[in-house]
Structures are given as structure tokens and as C-alpha cells.
Amino acid sequence: MDPRATFPVTPRTRAGRKPERASYDRAAAHAILDEALVASVGFVDDGVPFVIPMAFARQGERLLLHGSSKSRLLLLLAQGAPICVTVTLLDGIVLARSAMHHSMNYRSVMVLGTPRELVAEAEKRAALERVVDHVLACRSLATRPPNERELRATRVFALELEDVSIKSRGGGPIEDADDLGLAHWAGVIPLGIQALAPVPDPLHAPAAPTPAGASSYQRGRVVSAREVQP
Amino acid sequence: MDPRATFPVTPRTRAGRKPERASYDRAAAHAILDEALVASVGFVDDGVPFVIPMAFARQGERLLLHGSSKSRLLLLLAQGAPICVTVTLLDGIVLARSAMHHSMNYRSVMVLGTPRELVAEAEKRAALERVVDHVLACRSLATRPPNERELRATRVFALELEDVSIKSRGGGPIEDADDLGLAHWAGVIPLGIQALAPVPDPLHAPAAPTPAGASSYQRGRVVSAREVQP
Numbered sequence A, B: 001m002d003p004r005a006t007f008p009v010t011p012r013t014r015a016g017r018k019p020e021r022a023s024y025d026r027a028a029a030h031a032i033l034d035e036a037l038v039a040s041v042g043f044v045d046d047g048v049p050f051v052i053p054m055a056f057a058r059q060g061e062r063l064l065l066h067g068s069s070k071s072r073l074l075l076l077l078a079q080g081a082p083i084c085v086t087v088t089l090l091d092g093i094v095l096a097r098s099a100m101h102h103s104m105n106y107r108s109v110m111v112l113g114t115p116r117e118l119v120a121e122a123e124k125r126a127a128l129e130r131v132v133d134h135v136l137a138c139r140s141l142a143t144r145p146p147n148e149r150e151l152r153a154t155r156v157f158a159l160e161l162e163d164v165s166i167k168s169r170g171g172g173p174i175e176d177a178d179d180l181g182l183a184h185w186a187g188v189i190p191l192g193i194q195a196l197a198p199v200p201d202p203l204h205a206p207a208a209p210t211p212a213g214a215s216s217y218q219r220g221r222v223v224s225a226r227e228v229q230p
Helices: A026-035 A072-078 A121-135 A148-152 B026-035 B072-078 B121-135 B148-152
Strands: A039-045 A048-054 A057-059 A062-068 A083-095 A103-113 A116-118 A154-160 A163-169 A187-195 B039-045 B048-054 B057-059 B062-068 B083-095 B103-113 B116-118 B154-160 B163-169 B187-195
Touching (some): A026 A057, A026 A163, A039 A072, A039 B083, A072 A154, A083 B039, A103 B048, A116 A121, B039 B062, B039 B072, B062 B121, B121 B148
Antiparallel strands (some): A116 A154, B039 B083, B083 B187
């Protein structure tokens, strides 16, 4: 087996509760990271935990984060602060016959580590392109690239994919045997992200036509009814 | 003005960067919390930040979290650990003529504090009902309530809504004047949560018909094209 097919299990990523929901599969983690649009980035400031939503991208075996040179998080990162980046895709609501077996279907990835700043201009430019292309494929080719001033005002950090774990749940409700006869409906409401028709810049009509990738924007897989069948 | 209409600004919730995106409006925070299905809960364990996705609910002026009595987070909470609960609703992708002005439209709420355990049985039961009803209105009436064993195996914590802040972005791209003539498309791809047709428990066909709230499940507002017009 390819030793790189799974992330190593570390004391920090070893599953405690519900180990059946945990996985360390590298390709599966990549796929979840690539599908998610927003990451929840956790850090500690003066002993207090903070979680903020951020745009991000995966570039090979690392995650990219960026922001204003003046942002609090980026100043902490520059000092070598450890972070936790968690992304979560919500796939459905699980309704059970019993209140306690209600659940969610989801796929989440947690990445722990200490990001390193990218300072070389070429590397920084490539990373910022990747962040734009994460949102819409090839978008960086159809936009003005960062200029010198913008590059200086932006810091980019890379977090290696080393301490990585997946948690997920799929399928229908899991009930106590005694509850199966109860006259309550049980099943799954599948959820996905829906993109509506693009809205051109309302202040300044764009000179270019709406790109095809925007008109038919699709993010990841909408879980189909078929997938929750046994 | 009703002093309770806004949350007090504290050193921890005062906006640093982009204060125009910050708000402390109580009703708006309630609405975002009520629309979100998953919270990103941040905590510190041995100096390391962790962020995990959790189900939650708002009950008046507090958030409710629950979990297995044996979970790591809940053991930390029982010791009085501070947490950060952040929810984020993604409303759209903002494509600009310049790479650096790409953005996201979103609404997020961050709640800081130290949760308190609910131990009285009646209070615990009411909280667990609220968590189920958060996902689907009145669902707790159509499901078997927790029994004694389930109640004992579950801990419930309440986090007061005191240290609360909103961050949000809406509208179209904000461009540099020099870029407005560029021949790149610019605008917004609105995003929302889409619910598909409910899938009955594939292992044991439910005895009850699909509830109307599941068949026509709607979560919050799908941002319509009209809303990003000026």
C-alpha cells in the first residue's frame, strides 16, 4: 500500500468518540478540502480561542491562507501561532424516530499545524492565483493579477497537510431496535449548495459576457437520493 | 433606543480590520444563529486550538451545545474551558475584475464565553427539545423523547449570548476605479442551501408519512438576484 495514501494518525488526530466516523484517507481529504468554499480557522489569542471564517485553497499538500498584512490573525501567524483549519460540508439532516438519534450527514476535515509565510514573490503570486481558482476554475486567467502594492499589502501563509483527519457521517438513521415500530417518520433530508443565476456588477455593467463557469456554477456533489439507499 | 437592541462591544469583539463589516445587532445575530445548521466550536486543549463542527440551537439569549458525556470537548467544558462558537452562512461568490477584490458574501456570528452545564432534568429536556426543533420546527413533538439512560449519557451546556459580534458582506464587487474598464466579467454568484426530496429510512420503512416540513424543507433565505441590485 502506498504509505502516502493515508495521513499518519497522531495523538492529536486520533479519534476519541465514534472512531467509525474517522478516516485519514488522503484523497478523500483532498476532495473535501477542494469542495469547501470557506474554512473555519481556529487560533488562540491571549489564552482565548477564536474561530473565524476564511477563504482558502489547497495547493498540493498544503493549505493556503491569506489576508491583510494588518489582520490580527496574520500577525499571530507571523509569530508562529499554531492553528486549526476545519472545513465542513453539510450533506443532510437525519431524522430518527427517537430524539437522541437525530443527526447530520456531513464530511469534515481538520488540519492542525503552524503555517509558514510565503515571501518569495513568485510563490506568493502562484498561491494567490490558486486561491482565486479554488473558487472558480481558471478564474485567475480572467482577472487582473495583483500589482506590487497589493502584493505588499497581502500576506500569504501555507499550512502543510500533515496532522489531518476526516470525520464524516452518511446514510440513514440508526435507531434502537425498540423504536422501529414507532409511528414517527424517519429518514434523511439531503442538503447541498445551490447556485443561482449570476448577477452582473450592478454599479458598473461588465464589458465581458458572463463566463460559462459562473452561469452553471456547481459546487461539489449534491447528494442524491440514491446515495442514502443501502 | 432599547439598550438590549445591540450587544455591547467588548475588547474581544471590537472589529479590527474592516469595521464596516461588523455589527452588534441582537435581532440580526439571532436570525443568523437560527438559520445556521452547524456551528464551528473552537477550544484550546493543551495550548493547541481545535475547531469542530457541532449541532447547536439558540434558546432565547443563549446557545445550547450537547454531546456524549465522554467527549473530549464536553470534559473540557465541565472544567470551565472558554470556547468560541462561530456560525457562517455563505451567500455568494463575488467575482471582481481584479484578483485581489474577489470576495465572498456571507453572514457570520461569533460568540465567546464559558458555557455552563445544565443539570436540572427539566431544563436539560427542554434544551434537547430545542436542539431537535432547531433543525426542523416542532420535530420534537413527532419523535420519542430521551429516556433516563439517554439523558444520563448526554451533557448539555449553555453559552450566554453576551460577547457576540456579527461580520457580514453583501452586494457586488468593489473595484479600483482604474479597473472598471477592464474587459473582465464582474458580479456575484448567489449561493444558498438546497434541500432535495426526503429519503425515508432505507433499512426500515417508516410507519408515518413524510412530514410536510421535510418535503418542503427550506433553510433560511436563498439570496435572490434582486438583493444584490443597488
